[in-house]
Amino acid sequence: MPELNTSSLPDLVFAFLFFIMMVTSMREVTLKVQFRAPQATELQKLEKKSLVTFIYVGKPMPELQKQFGSESRVQLNDQFAEISEIQNYIAQEKSSMKEEDQPFMTVSIKADKDTKMGIITDIKQALREAYALKISYSATKRID
């Protein structure tokens, strides 16, 4: 029985690999807050990933709670941040984009579902001040 020629298998796999590398983006941040997305049904996909900035809100991870307390905190990139730092952060992100893309910048608020609205409202106010007016409340699909 003639053996199956597998010499092109690596090439196939590499092609597949490159495809995966193109369509995905590296996970950039390590989460420091506990985050369970709220559920909703009327979801829309965020289109261009490069235009999206993320703000995480939630209680610190259990192992970090000793240091940071158990109140809801804001995480920007890899660090905990104060509300007052959001404006600078947004300005920074904005300036790193191409100029023609800047009006389409979207901020995705990834907040834990048990967060109190107080902190979200503060974030919204900060975003308004920073002229980042397109936002998206991140949520997962609810299965009814």
Add this chain to the structure above:
Amino acid sequence: MGKRKTPGVNASSSADIAFMLLLFFLMTSSMDTDQGLPRRLPQPVPKDQKTDTEVDIKKRNLLVVLVSSTNQIMCGGELTDIKQLKDKVKEFIDNPYNDAHLPEKTEVDVPYFGKTMVTKNHVISLQNDRGTSYQAYIDVQNELARAYTELRDDISKKKFGKAFVDLDEDQQKAVQQIYPQKISEAEPKNYGGEN
């Protein structure tokens, strides 16, 4: 010419290596696109100007949806269940019987539809307490979005025989003109409760 073997590099393991790389990238990258409820925030209010702009909205055009710190919903002054909220909001946006207490209708020339009566001045003002839970807030946002989606779907099906999402861009714009999404997320107020 006889058979002359060239000792080539043994490539049989390169498939394995490539697989390892593939797996590594599969693990570290996230393919899932983020989903969410898109909203537009209002322009920031200049600091020196503290007047309330919502004063000049006529009372009949305004629906106040308030989520309290105990996650109860007040819609237009009445305590409302989340299940009834959508229908109330739909009735408010559409004003099917031209009720004098519901938003006024103005005639607008919409492409594809011709002259249509549209409640274009309506505003849904969503207010929340600082103690409201995020899930409750998202639930309400979701119901509001659903009210708009259903109204738009209804009219799309009637006119084009397709759901709103399947329409082309111009048609979607026309439908959006008939049912413009106007949700105002009001300035925060502290109504009561801790925090």
